[in-house]
Amino acid sequence: MPRPSRATRAPQLPAFAIDRTLRAPEQVYRGLREAIVSLAIAPGTALSEGDVAEACSISRTPVREAFARLSEEQLLDVFPNLGTFVSLIDPQAIAEAITIRRLLEGEAAARAAAKADPELLREMSEILARHEQAVAAGDAVQAYACDEAFHHALFVTQKLSQMWQSVSRARTHLQRVHHLRISERGALGDALEQHRLVLAGIEAGTPEAARSAMAAHIDAHGRFLSRIADRKHSYIRAE
Known part of the structure; x- marks a missing residue:
């Protein structure tokens, strides 16, 4: 910096x-x-x-x-x-966090699709319903809480606590990118639609579809930073 x-x-x-x-x-x-x-x-x-x-x-x-x-x-x-x-938002740290999350959360989604646990499917569906209500109400705080709960459910239900700890640390800096996206683009419903695709892959029992949907969801942070890179945003560290 x-x-x-x-x-x-x-x-x-x-x-x-x-x-x-x-x-x-x-x-x-x-x-x-x-x-x-x-x-x-x-x-x-x-x-x-x-x-x-x-x-x-x-x-x-x-x-x-x-x-x-x-x-x-x-x-x-x-x-x-x-x-x-x-600290300013560091693009290099964000890229590393995205890689960690893509690997670990993609694997968690693929494992969930391979098992199709009814308890997990029910919980994730309920979280999506609450997420939809939050988006409809324009409640960014509740929408983000549902976002985190959706990801956490993948790990806690499958007893992947060590993987979740690594994901949780990686989420720290990505949280700021998330809030910047919302403030800049009003993209409150983006995560909801992406979560639906992840759940669809899990419900269909297709591990690679679930993994790909999760990767696309997480990569959205990187795509957003790339789009605003030329603006020299005051919140973002120059590379």
Whole structure:
């Protein structure tokens, strides 16, 4: 990431309450992480431990711990003598995440198609029904929750927990691309239609069709980034 200027400092932070009966570092981490991946805090925004601590009415110590975790996830960049900034969306990291998800989720979809588990088919159909309602209502938050539940169901029902952990880590940066697509294109229903094709392949018992449909769904993130690459978007790191 090029060294940013101090002028990118945000005027204010999204507010989130701290429950004094629970560990503050975890709450700060989760609150900031959600704000970052949802683009409520834009890529390139400057963050300071002092500002976050003041906004949450807590000491800097739990904020420092949360910052360290977010830095490990490559969601924050630290520049000595300059400050801490929300990382820009990195096309190389996105390409790697897409590859990981395509391989693991494609395999999970293919395995599901080979077994045709009635419990999984019922659960995925119910998730799609809720997803359709969310899209019809224009509820982006619920639509994304259904999106994640659809993918998670493939792994939890088939007891593929280690694969899901890898997928979950890869989803982190792709979440920001997803929210950017929605804000730029209003593409709220795209994932729903793509999920329907994945489920159709599973229901038909055709592993390669399910694998291909899943790959096409995940590759949509890369196609979107390629389309806007020439615009030099302020959220995206220059390659």
